[in-house]
Amino acid sequence: MALIKRLTPNSYQYQPVYKSYHKNSPILRVALVSDLDKASKEGQMWRSVVIVGIIFRQGNSYDFQEQEEFNISLPINENGRGMELSELLSFNGSLYGFDDRTGLVCAIDIEKKKAYPRLILRDGDSFSDKGMKIEWATVYKDSMYVGSIGKEFTTPTGEYLNDNPLYVKQINVDGKVSVLNWxxxxxxxxxxxxxYGEGYMIHEAVAYSVSDNKWYFAPRKCSNERYDDIKDEVRGCPYIISTKDFIHFNIINDPQHDFNKGFSSIKILPHDENKLIYLKSVEVGKRSETYMGMISTTGEVIMKEKLITKMKMEGIEFIPI
Incomplete structure (x- = not known):
């Protein structure tokens, strides 16, 4: 049975989300999902918090206003962890959430406030008993591309273990999963x-622009030093990197960079693909915060970063108005 109904050859640009907006729309509706880590467990269920709100234009800038907040829950877990949703993506008429613990891909119905299991992705080349640590997802042509942190899996002090997080899963409109070594x-x-060398980069925010035929990567963390779990908390990455061919790159320096914050989700505005909205997460010690901001593809600040919540929200997506 097909994962989702086929709508058009271009399953992202011409879906219902885009049909409800026009270029320079003054109001855009968004949904955010949480990764509450161990706090996701609630009785015999695991939950993610969904925040729904609007982004509205104020002169040449934008602001965000929350409208509602609710929980979505499922019993699916791996070793007592589940529904730690790290990304949200609209694809072919449906909205999907991605769990970075179990590898679950679930459909989310905002109006009914429900989540429905669709797929479970496995780690690495898929021949694994461990769920994929999903951190980002975007749409390329007629498929979802779903990725992990994009760096070698290591111990907390940086000793190499495996290449599993370097694999990307391609999911087509019929639900077929292909494994890509990236x-x-x-x-x-x-x-x-x-x-170079022992330096590293951690990815949680990736988006593909149909109109520009360009990939955007907003790394959450990066360093020229070897990975270290504690030091990594304050290694927020200052770049947004774009490319058409993975040979030639354009680098945007983030004018609102703060080493305590790291990109956790990024999306391209409907019909206005020179603007990028993003979430940044803070996880320093016991401190947890989520900020929202907007930047142009040339590095101009369009929305000053705003504290949204002290929960860790790691996925944002546009939904129909």
Missing amino acids: KNKFNAIKNAVRI
Whole structure:
């Protein structure tokens, strides 16, 4: 049975979300999902918090206003962890959430406030008993591309364990999953900002622009030093990197960069693909915060970063108005 109904050849640009907006729409509706880590467990269920709100234009800038907040829950878990949703993506007429613990891909109905299991992705090349640590998702042509952190899996002090997070899953409109090895692509992105050797980059925010035929990567963390779990908390990455071919790259320096914050989700505005909205997460010690901001593809601040909540929200997506 097909994963989702086929709508058009271009399953992202011409879906209902885009039909409800026009270029320079003054109001855009968005949904956000949470990754509450161990706090996701609630009785015999695991939950994610959904925040729905509007982004509205104020002169040449934008602001955000929350409209409602609710929980979505499922019993699916792996070793007592589940529904730690790290990304939200609209694809072919449906809205999908992605769990970074179990590898679950679930359909989310905003109006009914429900989540429905669709797929479970496995780690690495898929021959694994461990769920994929999903951190980002975007649409390329007629498929969802779903990725992990984009760096080698290591111990907390940086000793190499495996390449599993370098694999990307391609999910077509019929639900077929293909496995892609992106090791060379992730290395090229890292090298584009002169990070080599034991230096690393962690990805949680990726978007593809149909109109520009360009990939955008907003790494959450990066460093020229070896990975270290504690030091990593304050290694927020200052770049947004774009490319058409993974050979030539354009680097945007983030004018609102703060080492405590890291990109956790990024989306391209409907019909206005020179603007990028994003979430940034803070996880320093016991401190947890989520900020929202907007930047142009040339590096101009369009929305000053705004504290949305002290919950960790790691996915944002546009939904019909």
